[in-house]
Amino acid sequence: MVTCKETRAVIIALHKKGFTGTDIAASKIAPKPTIYQVIKNFKESGSIVVKNASGRPRKSSKRQDRLLKLIQLRVRGTTSTELAQEWQQAGVSASALTVRRRLLEEGLVSRRAAKKPLLFRKNIRDRLIFCKRYRDWTAEDWGKVIFSEESPFRLFGASGKKLVRRRQGERYHQSCVMPTVKHPETIHVWGCFSAKGVGSLTILPKNTAMNKEWYQHILREQLLPTIQEQFGDEQCLFQHDGAPCHKAKVITKWLGEQNIDILGPWPGNSPDLNPIENLWSILKRRVDKQKPTNSDKLQALIMQEWAAISQDVAQKLIDIMPGWIAEVLKKKGQHYKYSLLPSTSCNCQ
Template structure:
């Protein structure tokens, strides 16, 4: 089967060998209009290669791309759809997919934000006091505590994942972390419930003298203490 390239090469070969256009058309190896077009293009460009098409024009200019980047850096957690709406106000009507492509061209990728608990000096002090207070408790002591009325209190929106855009070479230095309040990350009432129940159970009776704790008991008590301090 003769391809278009082979037909074009045959026509141009006849043209180079001195055949007139009329003689080439008489061969009928291709339609007359096709032969004339091949010869005309060869005379203009000096080649039989098809000229590369310019493709679909970009929806935005370089200046508008820089504007999109500034909008994204101003709010790294903004979604592609939100950026497309804000970009449209600047005169660029583009889809969310186009927005993502432009940001990828600038090296801005979407990644999950790192989590960082918001611990004030008071939070740190209260946790340390709690650990020291119950550091010698055994598993039997903790078994007498009833944890109730637990409920999460979200101070900073939903607890799900949050995406931010940052450059690939930066992990947390450039990108904002997801700030999580102490009560948003864990159940805030665990410590208060344990204190309340402990006072109720031990208010009318003296605590018995405990035997010396073994290394395994100390490790278990220490792990329980840390888990409860984090949940506080």
């Protein structure tokens, strides 16, 4: 029952004059149940003041709540049931539901853990060194870089979750499931791109591992034509990560002989600094959407959709590089949500 003090005073004044609850309700000053409750409270307490209900006493003190928060922050993956058991050792007997409520009050929400490459101290230090070195680069500066990387494509291997709308009983309907196979066929590709658009893309032969011999072959047959086509005699930089075959002496020597300058040194475990990661995501979504059923169709779709990626998409991915660098510096070398930075709306569908 929620009534203001003035309304309760009027109800009691009318009651004292002999008006019944029904008579008072006829004036529509308040609902009939409320009027009867106000009169009842007045008869019991002799006052129009409504006492606050005591409710169920809280099971934990503020100090105990802070302790629960510290326990959770110490090991983020601890479940609410496990926390309830630890909390009990501190003298608080509470259910897992109560634990979740207390943590929500503290702003700790349960979410699926993000999957990111493990960053050791050296990785963090190298990321900071790299970002400080290029912190003043503009999108125009980054436009002179050719980014490259290898990536796997799996048949029936769409990554992430697939959302469907279904009726009751349709969970296993063919149109509502995402097909998987135990050992999906995997195709490995190498590609490169710059702000001028996508460059060459090559599919490695089946059961072929990338080694220094294959890598030199790819650089000669794929990278050199891309540099010539996109930059001609203009100065450009080439980016590749620190994979063993990339750092091989024969590769370093060959790149020097071709007068190809390298961006870097590139920090390890840092796919979030390479815009080609986003390009792979775009390509995989487009390919998965067409549901290839065999290896030949998968390869054909990879080449087809790669060629269909516009220069505008490539430019937008390069334009967000200064923002990524700033975010890593802001996070002191740690991971960040690199696909959705402010002021980088990129409609890359």
